[in-house]
Amino acid sequence: MPSQGRRTAPLPKGWARIRTRILKRDRWVCQWPVLTGGICGEPANQVDHKNNAAQGFDDHSDENLWALCQWHHDKKTGREASAVAHARPPRARPAEAHPGLLP
Numbered sequence: 519m520p521s522q523g524r525r526t527a528p529l530p531k532g533w534a535r536i537r538t539r540i541l542k543r544d545r546w547v548c549q550w551p552v553l554t555g556g557i558c559g560e561p562a563n564q565v566d567h568k569n570n571a572a573q574g575f576d577d578h579s580d581e582n583l584w585a586l587c588q589w590h591h592d593k594k595t596g597r598e599a600s601a602v603a604h605a606r607p608p609r610a611r612p613a614e615a616h617p618g619l620l621p
């Protein structure tokens with residue numbers, strides 16, 4: 519898996535299974551609340567700790583985990599300096615090569 523950002527707390531045993539369970543619970547949809555109300559709604563492929571494990575908070579309970587899209591996960595991971603107040607821009611996901619376009 520590519521960059522997970524700075525993470526100092528180890529992930530628990532069985533994280534892969536926990537991660538899949540949370541993604542299924544949240545229906546693979548980003549749960550990040552947006553200013554307009556509701557949630558981001560983009561496809562989620564990240565499971566994040568609401569209370570950051572990097573701060574020594576190692577609550578891996580379902581209540582502390584939620585599914586996020588890559589964009590919001592990156593945003594949260596790097597948000598020390600800037601608040602994540604603004605809504606995500608449209609189509610901000612990194613471009614993925616379409617299989618049909620590969621040589």
Ligand SMILES: [Zn+2]
Nearest residue numbers: 548558587590
């Ligand atoms: Zn999102």
